[in-house]
Amino acid sequence: MCLAVPMEIMSIEDNVAHVEVGGVKNQVRLDIIDEPPQVGDFVIVHAGFALRRIDREEGLETLKLFQEGLGLELIK
Amino acid sequence: MNLLNKFKDPELCLNILDQIKSEIQGEFRFMEVCGTHTVAIFQSGIRTLLPESIIHVSGPGCPVCVTHDREIASYLALAEKDLILATFGDLIKVPGPGGKNLKAAQAEGARIKIVYSAFDALKLALDHPQDKVVFLGVGFETTAPTVAATIKMAAEQGVRNFSVLSFHKLVPPALKALAADRDIQVDGLLLPGHVSTIIGLEPYRFLAEEYQVPSVIGGFEPLDILQAILIMIKQKNKGRPEVVNNYKRVVPDQGNAKAIETMYEVFRPADALWRGLGIIPGSGLAVAQRYEQFDAALVFDQELPQVDEIPGCKCGEVLKGLISPDQCPLFSTRCTPANPVGPCMVSTEGSCAAYHKYRL
Ligand code: SF4
Numbered sequence: 095m096c097l098a099v100p101m102e103i104m105s106i107e108d109n110v111a112h113v114e115v116g117g118v119k120n121q122v123r124l125d126i127i128d129e130p131p132q133v134g135d136f137v138i139v140h141a142g143f144a145l146r147r148i149d150r151e152e153g154l155e156t157l158k159l160f161q162e163g164l165g166l167e168l169i170k
Numbered sequence: 171m172n173l174l175n176k177f178k179d180p181e182l183c184l185n186i187l188d189q190i191k192s193e194i195q196g197e198f199r200f201m202e203v204c205g206t207h208t209v210a211i212f213q214s215g216i217r218t219l220l221p222e223s224i225i226h227v228s229g230p231g232c233p234v235c236v237t238h239d240r241e242i243a244s245y246l247a248l249a250e251k252d253l254i255l256a257t258f259g260d261l262i263k264v265p266g267p268g269g270k271n272l273k274a275a276q277a278e279g280a281r282i283k284i285v286y287s288a289f290d291a292l293k294l295a296l297d298h299p300q301d302k303v304v305f306l307g308v309g310f311e312t313t314a315p316t317v318a319a320t321i322k323m324a325a326e327q328g329v330r331n332f333s334v335l336s337f338h339k340l341v342p343p344a345l346k347a348l349a350a351d352r353d354i355q356v357d358g359l360l361l362p363g364h365v366s367t368i369i370g371l372e373p374y375r376f377l378a379e380e381y382q383v384p385s386v387i388g389g390f391e392p393l394d395i396l397q398a399i400l401i402m403i404k405q406k407n408k409g410r411p412e413v414v415n416n417y418k419r420v421v422p423d424q425g426n427a428k429a430i431e432t433m434y435e436v437f438r439p440a441d442a443l444w445r446g447l448g449i450i451p452g453s454g455l456a457v458a459q460r461y462e463q464f465d466a467a468l469v470f471d472q473e474l475p476q477v478d479e480i481p482g483c484k485c486g487e488v489l490k491g492l493i494s495p496d497q498c499p500l501f502s503t504r505c506t507p508a509n510p511v512g513p514c515m516v517s518t519e520g521s522c523a524a525y526h527k528y529r530l
Contacts, residue, residue, distance in 0.1 A: 128428035142287025
């Protein structure tokens with residue numbers, strides 16, 4: 095249950111970011127992130143909340159790990 | 171070479187492995203605290219590559235696994251009341267007293283909804299104004315701030331039919347209890363990546379300073395894990411234990427101040443009951459007085475029932491690293507992921523489930 099997945103921010107409205115990973119769209123709350131992210135950034139998402147902004151390249155790379163580790167089709 | 175491949179590069183990994191082999195003196199026992207590390211260590215094959223003198227034990231790093239029988243009994247009792255219980259999916263199969271779990275309670279008519287976040291539970295409350303919705307709060311410092319933020323939102327919006335049964339647990343006090351226990355001998359601790367994203371480096375300092383245990387915050391790639399092991403071994407050899415952040419690309423040394431602040435606005439430290447470790451002072455989070463109308467323990471007058479432990483299950487010893495899962499007599503016989511006897515076999519991050527899946 096501690097899985098924290100990096101997702102890309104597509105848009106931001108108030109305190110909610112619309113994020114996407116491998117075509118799966120989701121909404122995450124930005125209430126507890128201390129470094130406000132921007133569209134195009136990656137955030138580490140855990141239980142519906144963004145925990146931390148991460149470097150875009152790192153985000154993409156970490157995604158590949160999830161894809162391999164869990165056999166998910168996250169990125170093409 | 172792209173960044174991720176760098177962290178998997180076999181040549182780099184072999185290089186570190188050689189260094190580990192040349193540095194190791196005698197036996198070295200390391201414990202990983204986080205369930206995601208447990209899975210990564212198996213999945214990457216690191217266990218088979220390491221020299222035999224390196225003994226790897228899993229610790230209490232899976233929130234589902236450390237949930238105590240009495241806590242499970244408490245939420246099963248809650249499920250029998252006239253309310254909607256919202257929970258993360260992981261808890262639904264965890265057996266409580268007599269082997270009963272939430273799934274069985276659901277079959278008997280209890281209203282149980284699986285949610286992906288505490289916020290979804292709050293939405294459930296808003297969508298069902300006639301019903302009381304209780305969210306089962308389990309998890310460490312990674313999860314607790316998300317639940318705290320949700321309670322704050324509920325307060326701001328004046329929601330009256332939402333509450334949280336808080337069984338959240340804090341990692342550093344549990345590590346303190348482990349470090350202080352003379353039966354548990356570990357030469358190094360691989361500290362959890364995502365909990366550290368929130369709490370940073372500081373709360374672990376006592377491990378090196380008071381208990382002389384080399385400790386490294388590490389990532390989940392093969393190279394991250396091997397590097398962490400090498401750092402711990404070197405520290406032990408030098409006799410200079412430290413706490414090192416070797417996962418800087420994701421974990422800031424200072425953690426996430428906003429998340430911590432939110433967490434301690436809504437919760438206050440409380441004693442908590444851990445499976446295997448017993449009561450650890452200050453290792454849990456109770457809802458603070460200011461938000462007490464959202465405290466399900468108060469709203470529903472919910473106490474921890476006295477219950478018998480699950481017969482035969484050795485989860486407690488597994489979580490303390492005293493035995494490995496395959497030393498439990500029920501392992502892979504009476505206890506399997508399809509028919510788990512204890513929580514360590516339920517969660518995919520549980521030690522018993524990882525051993526069962528990747529058994530060498
Ligand atoms: S194998 Fe099953 S019964 Fe044994 S310790 Fe693990 S979860 Fe408990």
